[in-house]
Amino acid sequence: MITKNEMIKVLQTALSGGGDFAELFFENKDELNIKCSQQVLKGITTVHIFGAGIYLLSGTQSIYVYTNNLSFSGLMDAAQKASELLHTDKQPVHNQIVFSMQTVKNPNTVIQYPRTIPHQEKVRVIRETDAAARSAGHSIRQLNVDYFDTDQRILVVNSEGLYAEDRRVTSRLRLQATVEDGTNSHYEWGDFPRPYGFEAFRVKDDYISFAKEFINDIADNMNAVSAPSCVVPVVFEAGSCGTLWHEACGHPLESGAIATNNSDFVGKLGQKVASSKVTVIDDGSIPGLYGTAGIDDEGHPTQKNVLIENGILKGYLCDRLGGRKLNMPSTGSGRRQGYMFAPAARMTNTYLAAGTDDDDEMISSIDEGLFVKRIGGGNSGREFSVSVAEGYWIKDGKLAHRVKGLTLNARGIDLIKRVDRVGKNIETEGGGFCGSVSGLVTTTSFQPRMRVSSMTVGGEGEK
Amino acid sequence: MMFLDNYRRAMKKLPEGIAEAEINVERKECIKIGVSGGRVALTDVSDVTSIYVRASGEKTGYAYTEDLGEDAQEVLLRAYNNGLISDSEQIDILNTPKTAFNPNTLNDNIQSRNKENQHPVNSSAVVEKAMLLEDLVRKSDSSIKTVLATVRSDTLSSTVLNSKGVDISFKRNVYYAKVNVTAQVMGDSIDAVYSISNSSLEELDLGFLVEKINNSIKNKIEPGSLTSGEYPVVLDQSVGINIMMTAWQLFSGMKYCDGSTALKGRLGEYIGSSAFSIVDMPFHKYTGYYFPFDCEGTPGKEVMLVDKGKFTSLMHNNYSSSQLDLQPTGNAGRVALLTGNIPTDIIVTPKICCIKPGVNSTQQLLQEMGDGVYITESYDIFHSINIGSGDFAIPCRGVFIKDGKPSHSVNALSICGNLIDLFNNVIETSNDFIIDEFLLKSYCVGSPSIRLSKLQING
Known part of the structure; x- marks a missing residue:
């Protein structure tokens, strides 16, 4: 990550074409997903998202340049590009930028950050969810149970001196199933999303009930009739x-x-x-x-x-x-x-x-x-x-x-x-x-x- | 791209435990200019490289990174370690130089187009085109009060590099123009939106776009009501595209194998009328998109999915083709529908999947229909079709047709039924045909207008 002084230089470069506001948005995000298809664990995929955007305004005109080259030179190039793309006659304003840290607590408190939890624990949740869905008492032609967690850290700095960070963590199960009754079949997907870490799965009954209700609902839907007009x-x-x-x-x-x-x-x-x-x-x-x-x-x-x-x-x-x-x-x-x-x-x-x-x-x-x-x-x-x-x-x-x-x-x-x-x-x-x-x-x-x-x-x- | 050389070196000396590995690199360089009120209102510029990694020992694992500075061996090891937890008995099948795309097989037309794509995109030409488009639309109809004309230039590069010696790359330019307008007609506000794409900025047909926008406004003036029931129908090209954006999944080899589509077990059967055919192809002159190989490096083949009503083939990646002992068709992709996360799984996705056009124009289809409903727009791609059953209920609007001519517009409609019935009720498709891009610019679908003998419409 570039230093605060370098961030100021990037913002000033972006403003050099006559913009009246510049912002740098950094995103560093980890995602993990585990796929289970037809009771076969397909493995884990780790995702690392790492990039930044430079947002430049001049009145109501906007320029947005983004890149995943986060070196100082890469960001300076992007800022220069943003500045050049601004179609304005306004003269650049050379304000001094002094960052002031803004601290806002995220109302969603995380207890167990996903990366601290062994993969086996997440696999256990998948297995239990799969078993619950299959125990609902219906003929399942196909069932996928996927686990996702995300941990997004963002940093926003701007030419008004704002320096603010946030961390957003989510956990989610996605079920996809096709249920059949001999003559008909019906496919649905459903999510069990939570704005938390792994504590989202602390109460087993929550996701077990979700899985059973998900399958029951698909089966019930096959008996539904068309509504009149x-x-x-x-x-x-x-x-x-x-x-x-x-x-x-x-x-x-x-x-x-x-x-x-x-x-x-x-x-x-x-x-x-x-x-x-x-x-x-x-x-x-x-x-x-x-x-x-x-x-x-x-x-x-x-x-x-x-x-x-x-x-x-x-x-x-x-x-x-x-x-x-x-x-x-x-x-x-x-x-x-x-x-x-x-x-x-x-x-x-x-x-x-x-x-x-x-x-x-x-x-x-x-x-x-x-x-x-x-x-x-x-x-x-x-x-x-x-x-x-x-x-x-x-x-x-x-x-x-x-x-x-x-x-x-x-x-x-x-x-x-x-x-x-x-x-x-x-x-x-x-x-x-x-x-x-x-x-x-x-x-x-x-x-x-x-x-x-x-x-x-x-x-x-x-x- | 220095990081690629690092991965090339890593492929030649794989970390301990890894028997084979592959990376797929997707780079998107984009310039988007939006013009409103005669001036540039928004500009987006980006250059993002995504690296998808898979590594196999006894099992296969996956990783994704946008951090180009990461050590290649470490990323490969992370992918490998991610696979250790899998209980799959099979490892992924990788292409060899023999089975992968061979750049020498490109025809001359594509070769010369590919050379042109090596030139950097001229951003001032994109600005000029957007200004021209905004001006043309604004002056085309005095009822138009607000215009946002957007022109986008994308340079999309794909590379597949693996430890079996595959090292292939392809770059293409796609130009895209979109117009959003709001018109005021008899005290009512009417919105219209339309888009087109091409491989050349000069060849973007702005006149066609202006005509489509003006027709869209006309088709929405003073909407009346419709009594629910079955009607003879013509579906506009854009409605056909809307349906195909979800319905292509019926022809996914993976979905066919796991039984999650309404066409399970029906390969070889007639599922549509003789006027109905669907083809998936790597190239079409109506769009700048071109898919010479998929994300596994397999060459993109033209595949007839439905031939005059007969369900003849499926789209396959390496995995699904191996399940049915068939050849892959160059349909390995990653983006199905919205997931909320970076799509990393290799699944089956289309290349350019199109309903085949016929010989007569949309106007002729309307005249032949005589009395009926012309469905001009439909909405909500993601929630209106159930692929497992084929049932659909699609919100839409349209125009009543009397004696082959527009009578009055109707809104707040929904068309409902089953896709297989719809395919069987196709009388004719038009010769005017459009192609649109879909999710994250990863594939395209195309459709002509479609005349149906009957369709349930609720109003």
Whole structure:
């Protein structure tokens, strides 16, 4: 690693073409994965990611140069290149850069760093998970159990004198299985992600139960029937159905979408954009969640950001550049997968705040509708979509049967006006990855049970 | 690249315990320029080298590093030690100079293209092209209010070097242009995005890109509703590509062997209509991507996966081909779908996997359909198709076609069914055909427009 004085020289070189802000982002990351396919341990792969990015701003123009040549000369070359690529008439400003160490504790405390754990212990977790999945009582045609851990150390220094570090550790199991019943087969994958070290696997029941439920769910899904096509009330269960908020209004509230006029929320700050029951928050500082970090990837401490409060639009998610474009401060939302990406405003832990409505009444008051227990993933834009991983048809106020093959889509700003119930009991979720302009970042999205008064549901079945 | 010489030396004198070893080096040098409002808004420049290592004694182990200064012998040893815990009885099969790609087999066209690729990319030419594209799009339609035109130049170099004497490299340039626009039409905001690629900056067809963007806007004006049901359908090229970005897995030799695809056991059977064929190839004139060899060094072969409806072949790497006692097809790759981690496992991935085009244009397909729905865009590659069952439910939008002509647009749709039924319902494919890159620039898929006798659409 280059010295602090050398970092200052790199930043000054980057600024020599007239930029008004320069940042160096260093990433040193170790990943380990162990693959087990069809009960055969395929071995271990170690991954060492090691690189840096130079981020240069001049007003709202950005330059990002990244490399894995981390020698002083390599970084000076990159800084020189960044400086030359800046198309500006501004004269360079020769400010003295003095680093000031910023100390922010990562809310996710790690007890057992992955590299301190013998491989045999990790293999034991894989074997136990595999055995649990196979004991679920269904015919498994194919089963892969993969173990991953990551240990990312980042350092952000910039021309304003910031010097900030963070360390993010995660552990994860990924199951992929094909279950068959003689005539049909169904494939699914599922993750058991934790923002911790190996202590994530301290309670055996957690991952054992996950594995059994994963297989049971695939088998149940094979007995599901197609939903009819109609417009009905839809109830979304507490927990991971919060993905709907991530897709319907989280992405459109990121400064990247707002600054390019690519969102229905442009120009609506202070206006009513959703049902009064809707309060949406993004908070990267909540301990124990997958989207949590001490600082964002621009060195700004993570914070709680209220986006919509009682239906009124309160704010956008801003990174440094997005903030400049919108004339707003950073909200600690500048995130990236790693040094190969410039930062962009991204969500962290996004949730619908708890309301006052009764969970049971949301279903019992419906003659015919859909109950979504789990969402598998989704897609965003002015129109968003989410795939229903586990859904049930509601008939006369009760869950009648499981439905399959459903994707729900709507215009986000229209749908959030039709929320007519929000329950009292909020539940978090394990989390996952969100893929967007600055790569894959860890996120969670969750909610209490919630109901949309009417939504188009489309399947191949008869009503 | 000094580090390569270190690995070359290490291959000749492997550390104790290691019987054979291989490295695959992937270097990506990129320049990306984004222009908006007539000025350069963003510039990304990068030069990153990734080293994938495998080493075998009695077992095979793997390692990955981006630290070019690491001692080659130490990295090989780390890979070897990682393999010791494996309970696999087999070690990986490495290519020899006889079975690996031979650079002398490149045809003249590729040879000359390869020589051109040795020249450094001119960044000011990339800026110029992005400025031109932004200007063309902005002036093409007065309803367009915001434009971001991005032009990217990638120089991608691949090297496979192993202890059996294989030492091959290939470099190619890929140019890529993408436009994101927002238009204001009758009080409504409409977004459109489109992209193209080519092996030459000059040959990027900006006119085609502008036309596609303008059509995309037109197809979204004043959307109406649709009554759910089965309709005759034409799927646009981009929808075919969206499907293929996941559906190629049906033809993975590895997935076929482990039984995780809906086509398990059906090799040799008819799985589609006679108008439906799929081919995987190392080169296509419509894209700058070229895959002369895979990450194991195996030459990339053209493979007919579905021939007039008959499921004829699979894509293979060294492992999957050995399981079925077949030859590898140059389809060893690492990036399947999103994983959240650096993809290091050698799996099967496509090269340029395409649905074969037909003889008539998309316009002719629409006219022949008469009344039906033209599905113009679809979304969500990752969650909408189940490869194990073939079931799909894909969010999309489209245009009602009446007497072969556009009637009105419809949004918030989903198309659903099973891929095998969809393949069987293909009446005709168009002659206008596009290819797009996929994950981490590691492979491409292509599709013409596809006319189907029927498809369930929900609105």
